Amino acid sequence: KTADVPGVPSAFVDQLHEQGIEELYPPQAEAVEAGVTDGQSLVASVPTASGKTLVAQLAMLSAVQRGGKALYIVPLRALASEKKAEFEAFEAFGVSVGVTTGNYESDGGWLAEKDIVVATSEKVDSLVRNGAPWLADLTCVVADEVHLIDDRNRGPTLEVTLAKLRQTNPGLQVVALSATVGNAEDIAEWLDAELVDSDWRPIELRKGVHYGQALHFENDSKREVPVRNGEKQTAGLVRDTLSEGGSTLVFVNSRRNAEASARRLGDVVEPFLDSETKETLADLADEIRGVSDAETSDDLADAVAKGAAFHHAGLAREHRQLVEDAFRERKLKVVSATPTLAAGVNTPSRRVVVRDWRRYDGTGMQPLSVLEVHQMMGRAGRPGRDPYGEAVLLANSHEDIEELQERYVDAEPEDVRSKLAVEPAMRTHVLATIASGFARTREGLLSFLEQTLYASQSTEEGRLERVADSVVDYLVQNGFVERDGDELAATNVGYTVSMLYLDPMSAATIIDGLESIAGASEPTTEFEAEETTAGFQTFTRSDEDGVADDGDGEAPAAADAGVEKPTPLGLYQLLSRTPDMYELYLKSGDREEYTEVFYEREAELLGPAPTEYEEDRFEDWLSALKTARMLEDWADEVDEDRITERYDVGPGDLRGKVETAEWLLGATERIAGELDLPGPVTVGVREAKKRVQDGVREELLELVSVREVGRKRARRLYDAGIEDREALRTVDKSVVLAALGDRPKTAETIMQNAGREDPSVEGVDPASEVVADGD
Numbered sequence: 001k002t003a004d005v006p007g008v009p010s011a012f013v014d015q016l017h018e019q020g021i022e023e024l025y026p027p028q029a030e031a032v033e034a035g036v037t038d039g040q041s042l043v044a045s046v047p048t049a050s051g052k053t054l055v056a057q058l059a060m061l062s063a064v065q066r067g068g069k070a071l072y073i074v075p076l077r078a079l080a081s082e083k084k085a086e087f088e089a090f091e092a093f094g095v096s097v098g099v100t101t102g103n104y105e106s107d108g109g110w111l112a113e114k115d116i117v118v119a120t121s122e123k124v125d126s127l128v129r130n131g132a133p134w135l136a137d138l139t140c141v142v143a144d145e146v147h148l149i150d151d152r153n154r155g156p157t158l159e160v161t162l163a164k165l166r167q168t169n170p171g172l173q174v175v176a177l178s179a180t181v182g183n184a185e186d187i188a189e190w191l192d193a194e195l196v197d198s199d200w201r202p203i204e205l206r207k208g209v210h211y212g213q214a215l216h217f218e219n220d221s222k223r224e225v226p227v228r229n230g231e232k233q234t235a236g237l238v239r240d241t242l243s244e245g246g247s248t249l250v251f252v253n254s255r256r257n258a259e260a261s262a263r264r265l266g267d268v269v270e271p272f273l274d275s276e277t278k279e280t281l282a283d284l285a286d287e288i289r290g291v292s293d294a295e296t297s298d299d300l301a302d303a304v305a306k307g308a309a310f311h312h313a314g315l316a317r318e319h320r321q322l323v324e325d326a327f328r329e330r331k332l333k334v335v336s337a338t339p340t341l342a343a344g345v346n347t348p349s350r351r352v353v354v355r356d357w358r359r360y361d362g363t364g365m366q367p368l369s370v371l372e373v374h375q376m377m378g379r380a381g382r383p384g385r386d387p388y389g390e391a392v393l394l395a396n397s398h399e400d401i402e403e404l405q406e407r408y409v410d411a412e413p414e415d416v417r418s419k420l421a422v423e424p425a426m427r428t429h430v431l432a433t434i435a436s437g438f439a440r441t442r443e444g445l446l447s448f449l450e451q452t453l454y455a456s457q458s459t460e461e462g463r464l465e466r467v468a469d470s471v472v473d474y475l476v477q478n479g480f481v482e483r484d485g486d487e488l489a490a491t492n493v494g495y496t497v498s499m500l501y502l503d504p505m506s507a508a509t510i511i512d513g514l515e516s517i518a519g520a521s522e523p524t525t526e527f528e529a530e531e532t533t534a535g536f537q538t539f540t541r542s543d544e545d546g547v548a549d550d551g552d553g554e555a556p557a558a559a560d561a562g563v564e565k566p567t568p569l570g571l572y573q574l575l576s577r578t579p580d581m582y583e584l585y586l587k588s589g590d591r592e593e594y595t596e597v598f599y600e601r602e603a604e605l606l607g608p609a610p611t612e613y614e615e616d617r618f619e620d621w622l623s624a625l626k627t628a629r630m631l632e633d634w635a636d637e638v639d640e641d642r643i644t645e646r647y648d649v650g651p652g653d654l655r656g657k658v659e660t661a662e663w664l665l666g667a668t669e670r671i672a673g674e675l676d677l678p679g680p681v682t683v684g685v686r687e688a689k690k691r692v693q694d695g696v697r698e699e700l701l702e703l704v705s706v707r708e709v710g711r712k713r714a715r716r717l718y719d720a721g722i723e724d725r726e727a728l729r730t731v732d733k734s735v736v737l738a739a740l741g742d743r744p745k746t747a748e749t750i751m752q753n754a755g756r757e758d759p760s761v762e763g764v765d766p767a768s769e770v771v772a773d774g775d
């Protein structure tokens with residue numbers, strides 16, 4: 001009984017009752033028995049949607065009740081807001097909740113007041129690097145989806161963060177929530193935690209394989225699910241679910257497939273919709289079109305109008321949110337998704353179809369892991385709403401049925417293995433560990449690394465030491481760390497790089513590139529570039545906020561003679577060469593095109609270029625150039641849909657690259673200041689940053705700083721002769737009105753935002769001589 005849970009506020013128990021939660025699920029009861037409400041560390045390895053969150057809530061609330069403070073670590077930003085919303089109900093009985101995601105640099109001082117803080121692992125890592133003092137008050141830490149420690153990209157951050165928090169807060173309670181994995185006991189041992197390892201689910205999950213006209217279940221039973229002539233299996237399954245009033249989630253292996261599948265399935269769903277639902281969906285489609293003017297936006301809206309949608313990481317964040325909400329509210333009957341949706345976002349569905357169980361990994365089609373497929377399957381069935389959940393794999397042949405059953409239906413999930421030894425991870429985390437003073441000697445570094453899962457899993461004698469030593473060597477060679485006997489200390493630049501959250505290799509690339517401008521009066525050879533890199537250790541921090549000045553960057557003339565301002569393209573290409581920016585692929589035909597661009601614009605590129613004979617490096621250089629051209633197009637005001645078409649990317653990809661470029665240019669600006677580079681370098685960096693941030697040419701920078709003025713409106717205003725904020729205040733209102741396509745509300749808001757005293761346009765007619773441009 002929930003009423004029997006010791007140590008949590010009774011008001012919380014009341015809240016649970018209101019939600020209809022009367023009794024603990026068996027794994028939850030096991031967790032309480034294991035002492036999760038008494039500060040005992042715990043690993044809960046249970047299936048998706050089996051109530052892990054409540055285990056975490058019990059742990060956090062009991063910790064707060066004892067006067068402590070709790071941190072809930074989520075793997076995705078989207079989940080941070082979802083969890084915060086969930087925990088906000090605690091404020092009714094005086095437990096305060098805060099969430100922190102973006103802005104890597106601040107120490108989030110205001111969070112010191114909160115009883116419970118929700119954050120992504122990246123954010124927590126950066127709080128640790130910034131030495132946020134309130135971290136010392138933590139008594140309970142929850143790690144959600146802890147099996148992601150196995151993820152090459154994000155796993156190491158979570159692993160290192162947990163190790164650091166445990167080292168600084170002796171006695172810290174760690175509650176790790178995991179999908180069912182092969183080796184939950186390893187994780188428990190690493191964390192000195194009790195283990196709840198269970199297969200229990202609140203709603204029956206039937207797993208099966210569809211082939212021909214039938215669904216074959218685990219227990220050898222069969223059910224007819226007809227597929228019409230010329231139709232795909234998924235269509236038959238979706239129709240079958242609809243006829244029982246349920247919804248279907250379809251997992252596919254690529255964005256393109258998700259979109260194509262949604263388009264086709266819309267035609268299957270449409271006949272099932274009543275007129276009221278159709279109206280609701282039409283409104284939703286309009287809302288989706290309003291988010292962005294890219295083609296994907298239209299495609300999504302078209303599918304949504306028919307009750308189907310696609311979901312993948314190329315979508316704009318607002319789009320993803322709208323789709324998730326509408327599916328949860330059952331307005332949408334089908335969502336075709338890439339596996340991103342399986343990770344965490346709470347979107348249960350009557351039936352889950354795992355259509356593609358192979359994925360292209362750069363070399364060939366590889367089968368998905370059992371763990372991933374089980375997580376997708378676990379999204380089937382909403383307790384209390386569906387009688388059961390059904391997860392279906394698709395077979396192409398009779399033999400396939402058995403293979404799929406063995407591979408996924410009957411199989412145990414894989415083990416979780418630490419990925420800390422992956423190079424960029426080690427570089428980044430070793431530098432951070434030294435820079436934040438966590439380790440001041442080689443011994444200190446090693447004894448910290450001993451606390452990681454990696455150490456507890458590596459059996460090879462001396463491996464950890466070898467890896468650590470080679471990484472420290474790299475950091476010393478590149479001037480990020482100074483070694484004095486056994487002592488290790490970060491240099492100023494090393495410290496800055498760690499605070500900026502850059503991969504040290506990115507920083508080294510950026511520094512080489514910037515110094516090649518500064519030293520450009522002589523031809524740069526690779527050898528010299530190396531020398532300069534080593535030389536910057538002698539630079540000292542010039543002036544704390546020398547770069548923060550955002551005046552218009554008048555450069556002190558004398559020292560800068562002969563140094564040319566880098567162009568945006570040159571800087572974008574430099575950033576695109578770093579491991580922190582995912583480059584665009586070179587497709588067939590691209591190589592020729594960008595080789596040409598390369599020779600045309602070679603002078604703008606920073607640092608020594610590889611020759612055409614160094615195949616791989618040259619290819620990489622061209623990919624970076626292609627990525628840079630896309631950013632340049634954006635900063636040259638090319639339309640979003642033209643760009644997505646030209647580079648064959650989704651609007652979400654474009655925005656992602658733009659955001660990364662903004663962040664890296666901000667970091668570049670700081671590094672340039674740290675290295676005391678000539679003024680024109682900093683000015684060039686700042687300009688390139690502002691332009692990519694707003695997607696405009698230089699002359700529009702002032703206009704876009706007015707709220708509600710985006711790149712398109714700014715261009716129209718400018719073309720109508722309104723070149724700055726001042727003009728918005730003084731020019732004849734009819735001109736503004738005409739430039740904005742005769743939209744009185746918009747015109748008024750914008751003039752008001754520009755500080756115009758009387759922005760009203762009542763009775764004003766748009767000026768006739770101004771012709772607003774087409775769209």
Ligand code: ADP
Binds near residue numbers: 051052
């Ligand atoms: P997980 O984190 O394991 O994926 P959740 O914590 O999101 O799963 O739980 C899934 C759903 O089950 C939630 O809607 C939650 O409110 C509900 N739930 C959790 N515990 C109980 C319980 N003891 N009784 C009834 N419903 C519960």
